[in-house]
Amino acid sequence: MDVMHCTYDIDGDDFTSAGEASGKMKRVLRKIGVDFEIIRRCAICMYEGEINMVIHANGGTADVYVDVDSVKIELKDNGPGIPNLDLAMQEGYSTASEEVRNLGFGAGMGLPNMKRYSDEITIATRLGEGTTVTMMVNFNEKVRRGSFESCGNS
Amino acid sequence: MKVSEVAKSLDLRCCVPGEEDGSVTGGYIGDLLSWVIGRAGKGAAWITIMSTSTVAAVALLADVSMIILAEGVEPDKELADKAQTHGLALYSSTMGAYELSWRLHELIGESCAGVR
Numbered sequence: 001m002d003v004m005h006c007t008y009d010i011d012g013d014d015f016t017s018a019g020e021a022s023g024k025m026k027r028v029l030r031k032i033g034v035d036f037e038i039i040r041r042c043a044i045c046m047y048e049g050e051i052n053m054v055i056h057a058n059g060g061t062a063d064v065y066v067d068v069d070s071v072k073i074e075l076k077d078n079g080p081g082i083p084n085l086d087l088a089m090q091e092g093y094s095t096a097s098e099e100v101r102n103l104g105f106g107a108g109m110g111l112p113n114m115k116r117y118s119d120e121i122t123i124a125t126r127l128g129e130g131t132t133v134t135m136m137v138n139f140n141e142k143v144r145r146g147s148f149e150s151c152g153n154s
Numbered sequence: 155m156k157v158s159e160v161a162k163s164l165d166l167r168c169c170v171p172g173e174e175d176g177s178v179t180g181g182y183i184g185d186l187l188s189w190v191i192g193r194a195g196k197g198a199a200w201i202t203i204m205s206t207s208t209v210a211a212v213a214l215l216a217d218v219s220m221i222i223l224a225e226g227v228e229p230d231k232e233l234a235d236k237a238q239t240h241g242l243a244l245y246s247s248t249m250g251a252y253e254l255s256w257r258l259h260e261l262i263g264e265s266c267a268g269v270r
Contacts, residue, residue, distance in 0.1 A: 016232060019211025026215065043215040044191050104204045109188035116192070
C-alpha cells in the first residue's frame with residue numbers, strides 16, 4: 001500500500017504560528033482514525049521540532065509519512081546546525097535567548113521530548129548547513145486509513 | 155466534572171467559553187511549554203501564568219480541557235483570539251496556582267488521582 005504523505009512549511013521567527021503544522025497533522029491523523037495516544041506522541045514530537053526550527057533555524061519543512069504500522073516525521077532545516085549533539089540531547093540544556101525563554105520556551109526539553117515520545121530518532125546535522133531530524137512513532141495496532149487529499153500546505 | 159461546573163465552583167472569570175463543555179479529569183501546573191505538552195494529561199485543567207498565544211497551541215496539542223490563568227493574569231489578545239478560533243476554554247482567576255490546584259483537587263477528588 002502507498003504511504004500517505006503530507007508536507008508542511010514551518011515559518012521562521014514566527015512564534016504566533018508555531019504549532020499550526022502540528023495541529024494540521026493532528027487533525028489528519030485523527031480523521032484517518034489513528035489511536036489517540038499515537039496522535040499525542042506525534043503531536044509532541046512535531047511541535048518540539050517546529051519550535052526548534054523557529055528558534056534556531058529560521059524555519060524549515062516537515063514531512064509526515066503515514067504507513068500501515070507507523071508515522072514517520074522528517075524535519076529539515078537549513079539552519080546553523082547543532083555544534084554539540086550530546087549536550088543538546090541533555091534535559092535542561094538550552095541555547096535559547098532570554099526573549100524566547102520569556103515566551104515559555106527554552107526549557108531544554110525539546111530534543112529530549114522528541115526522543116522520549118518517538119520510538120526511533122535520527123539526527124543528521126552539519127554546522128553551517130542544517131539539521132534533519134527523523135522520528136518514527138510505531139502503531140500498536142493497525143489504523144484505518146482514509147483520504148489524504150487535503151493535507152499539508154504545499 | 156464539566157468545565158462550566160469547575161469554572162462556577164472556583165468563581166473563575168470566563169475569557170473564552172470554549173466550544174465544548176468538556177470533562178475536567180485532572181490538573182497540571184506549569185509555565186514551561188515543553189514540560190506542559192509532554193506531561194499534562196488529556197482533560198487536565200492547565201493552570202499557568204503564561205498568557206501568550208503559544209499557550210493556545212500547546213493546549214490544543216495536549217488536549218487539556220481548560221486553561222486557567224492564575225494570579226490575576228489576563229490573556230493577551232492573540233491568546234484570546236486563538237482560543238476563540240480553536241474553541242478552547244480560557245478562564246482567569248485572582249487566586250494563585252497553589253490555591254487553585256488545592257480547590258480543584260477538592261472538587262474533582264479521586265478522579266484526579268494518578269492524572270498529572
